Amino acid sequence: MKRVQWLATCLIFPLVLLLSACSADLKDYQGSTPEFNLFEYFEGETKAWGMVQDYTDKQTRRFEVVIVGTVQGDQITLVEDFVFDDGELDQRIWTIDRLADGTYKGRADDIIGEAKGEVVGNALRWQYEFELEVDGSTYAVAFDDWMYRQDDKHLFNLTSIRKFGMEVGTITLFFQKQ
Known part of the structure; x- marks a missing residue:
């Protein structure tokens, strides 16, 4: 039995490391247009529609x-007012600073520490730890947001939600500048 466990560990662990290392590189978006300008896009009113999926891809x-x-x-302040399909209302207020090197840092009440972001071409990668509430319990999870500017009014967002390095869910969002 120990030999089977050892063999499984030797085969599965490198595979997990290999698969977790395979991810998009922000530099791949160099030169893509329209260029993502976080402050310009989100100044004023924007509406978005989204869904959360669990690790089985179930909505x-x-x-x-x-x-x-x-x-x-x-600095930009984003006041986000959410309405969920079950009637729940929520609000998040982000304060995001543009740093001298062109990157971003942000804060919100349910964010652990600071969010960090970087733009290349039409893409923004935004990463942070989030306090996720599920059935009355709170879990610290990692959010990895990838936002893609489509045109002057439209933006797509794909988010990977991870716990202990494993994807436990995803969020898909579509934004429309008003």
Whole structure:
């Protein structure tokens, strides 16, 4: 029995490492257009529609969100008002700073520490730890957002939700600038 466990560990662990190393590289979007300008896109009102899927790809929630962005210098405040398909209402307020090197850092009440973001071409990668509430319990999970600017009004967002390095869910969002 120990030999089978050892063999499984020797075969599965390298495979998991290999698969987790295979991810998109932000540099792949160099030169893609339209160029993503976070402050320009989110200033004013934006609406979004999205869904959450669990690790089996089953849709578990749907939601709409209205986002109002206010820019002051190198900082944008995003007030996000969510309405979920079960009637739940939620609000998140982001404060995002544009740093001298062109990257971003952000804060919100349910974010653990700071979010970090970088733009290349039409893509923004936004990463952070999030306090996810599920059935009355709270879990710290990692969010890896990839936003893609489609045109002046449209933006797509794909998010991987991970716990202990394993994907436990995804979020798909479509944004429309008003």
